[in-house]
Amino acid sequence: MRANLLIRIGWLAFGLTIASCAASTPSAVVPPRLTLPELATRPCELHRLPDDANVADLEIGYAARGAQIAVCDAARRLAVETLLAERELQTRALTPEEGPLRGRFWRRTGK
Numbered sequence: 001m002r003a004n005l006l007i008r009i010g011w012l013a014f015g016l017t018i019a020s021c022a023a024s025t026p027s028a029v030v031p032p033r034l035t036l037p038e039l040a041t042r043p044c045e046l047h048r049l050p051d052d053a054n055v056a057d058l059e060i061g062y063a064a065r066g067a068q069i070a071v072c073d074a075a076r077r078l079a080v081e082t083l084l085a086e087r088e089l090q091t092r093a094l095t096p097e098e099g100p101l102r103g104r105f106w107r108r109t110g111k
Contacts, residue, residue, distance in 0.1 A: 030093075031089070031090035031093050031094060032086065032089040032090065032093060033086065034082055034085060034086040034089070036078075036079055036082050037078055037082070039074075039075045039078060040075050040076070040078045040079035040082065041079075042075065044068065044069075044071075044072035044075070045068055046068055046069075047060075047061050047065045047068060048061075049061050
């Protein structure tokens with residue numbers, strides 16, 4: 001008789017676990033996508049010296065290349081910041097919200 005009761009309890013537990021899994025809906029959250037600014041997608045332009053360069057051309061090229069490298073570095077930094085912001089938004093969109101009824105009761109978040 002005891003074994004019969006345990007089998008019934010086992011089937012009940014089995015049925016409840018299947019029913020609770022079937023009732024949960026999959027997450028339909030689409031992660032956000034950011035677009036890169038036009039400055040970040042443009043290739044960098046670098047000054048080239050003419051074939052018959054003199055000292056004045058070297059000085060002009062030195063100053064022009066320095067400014068162009070600074071602009072290129074700013075565009076690269078902008079692209080990296082956009083990528084990091086997009087990843088942060090995706091992480092926030094895919095993690096469950098904090099609250100008393102969200103998540104499993106056995107998982108406690110330490111704060």
